Amino acid sequence: MTLFDESEYLERLGKTKTRMADAGIDVLVASDPANMNYLTGYDGWSFYVPQCVVVSLDADTPLWIGRGMDVAGARHTTFLPEADIIGYPDHYVQTLARHPMNFVGDMIAERGWGAKTVGVEMDAYYFSARAYAELQKHLPNARFANADLLVNWVRLIKSDAEIVIMRQAGQIANRVMTTAIDRLEPGVRECDAVAAVYQAQMSGTEAFGGDYPAIVPMMPTGEKTSAPHLTWTDAPYENEQMVNLELAACRHRYHCPIARTAYLGKNPPAKLVELAAHTVEGLDLTLAAIKPGMRAEAVEQVWRKHMAKVGLEKESRIGYAMGLNYPPDWGEHTASLRPGDQTVLEPNMTFHMILGMWMDDYGFECSESFRVSGDGCETFADVPRKLFVKA
Template sequence: MTAEPLTTPRSRTEYEVRLAALRARMAEQDLTAVALASPENVYYLTGLDHLGYFAFTLLLVPAEGAPIVVTREMERPTVRAQIPGCRHRTFADGSDPADAVAAVLAEEVPPGRSIAIEDAAMFFPPSISKRVRVRLPNRIWRDGTTLLSSARAVKSTAEIDLVKRAAAVSDAAMSVAISTAGHGVSEAELAATIHYTMYRAGGHQPGFAPLIRPLSMLDQEHVTWGDRVLEAGTGIFVELSGCVRRYHAPLSRTVYIGHAPAGAEEAHQAALAGLEAARQALRPRARTGQVYAAWQHAVTATTAGVWPSRHHCGYLVGIGFPPSWVGGGEVLGIRAGGDVLIEAGMTFHLMSWVTGHVVSDTALVTPTGARLLTTTSRELTVVG
């Protein structure tokens, strides 16, 4: 049985351009089909935006004809409503998704032809991938993990507009977080006000929940709020991102309760120097390693080199689905020795961590340099 054809949407110009670009790369590599599993890649090519990605979902792009999406049967109405230009193949709960995938590929890819598969273990479990290959022994299997990486890295005008809107949501949420923080306020209260503000400001569910924790727990990088209460003489770290149509613009600030401890001002100035140096170095034709070196030099020069190094000073951002706003399992970071070429249209979360103090913003690379899209005050922040 062939995959079910769906109706043609009224206007899909940007998605059509992306699909055509992918097919051009497929032709260059002699690929008959590409199988993509990460929600970010599926969304990039089709616009499928829902929470059903927790169950196996696969987008199959043949060299010709409409793309085919494979999902649980339960997702049929969502797929029909959101991506009518795609064909749809479903599997029932309790059945093997590999059967549905193999059946479609058998129809689309003749024996002896090549299929590229995205290596996204979280969303395309190796066990399912293996069973698909066993069912189709006469095809050539290739790695398609990076086929969309460069295309997704450089944002279109429409995508940049969404990142800018997400940045405005981020600023609104951070502003209310700072105004709410104070002695006796719980971390949960901060989280509640942040979430409320995000959605009232036009944001959608972000890939990460806001990260809120005391500076004593700063090294526990991906934990968030608890039932702790803010106390005078302590500091709180807040990292969050607004999200508009799955595009993100993270920022973070360090907030001190009552008064700033000894050394905070020095750490703050070092962090600001690093952020500005990274921003200035983030320009077309530069390499990520050069940006990291500029950040590290600025930070260490501030205090005769006593600050410890960090593994990166930022990373590429854009489309993100839970549980991440970085756009998938791989983090394209600004690291020591990095050789990734910077291009206009890229958006990065620039992060400057110095001992127990952090400041970060989302930056857009323009033809002449980088501009910070998040604008919350970068002054040393002390609240009552």
């Protein structure tokens, strides 16, 4: 009961193996839950214990190795044959006496891969320092190589089937953002506005439901707009204040992030209105300039030149690859729309372009998630690009 056809997973595995061979890696231990899902279909909230997918150049299908109690979930969500789904006993869980990665090492050795070059995702969220040390202990004859982001780079270009899911996430995103803007009023507690956003994220549309996004809703106001990663309180929103809305919708683990800015009150400062106009114009222009064959850095250049005309500059990147993911981040950590990024855009690469302009005591942000199409780009959501003033 995989989300996609088995042929799609085999194609992904094929591309992964090509990259492995190019990097001199014989056996890949993928611990990133998004990569595990991408390669096998596996989807469960079980990444709080060590688990992985093992891809070997000399095996047709990968191994799924996880906690014994999650074997049923792997049977349910992956295309793998029974023999390739392996659970470790519960006495490996959360103890100093042994570690699940010892078990993984043993499984790799048992299959005759113990003296191969083993690629590990050195900077993946759930591959801890100890996980690496314990894997090495049980594979004393292996050579280790850093395979961080190897699968992520394969993920960058989506299949048409993935795009269908991302369009659904886009439809949910419309509802999520509209709900947020509708719910924002002076006097409404931040937690209640956030509750409405969560409600919309999960209920989705009449036709299909939503999934949990990899990042919680961010809806800061007042002085907290300068602290981008603080979450909500139960204080009420105030009148004549700006609210940043950094939200997302998720469908089958595929994301459509979306950001807007709202102003609660009758009197948005003229400088904010002006900044909003420049930023939205820049977003429109930059999206319109996107073409396959263009480099990622060239996209950023379009934006940079536009803003320079009005005497403004944004220091950080203006976008990043995104798609399938798990907490704590929906970004894919590969291509970015920023100076120096030479990635050549290809159809079905998917990005979140987020233009946030922060001045001393005000700011404006507006974003779109899009795919590169055959001759331009296609945005997934459809919410007006503007400063929402709620008088």
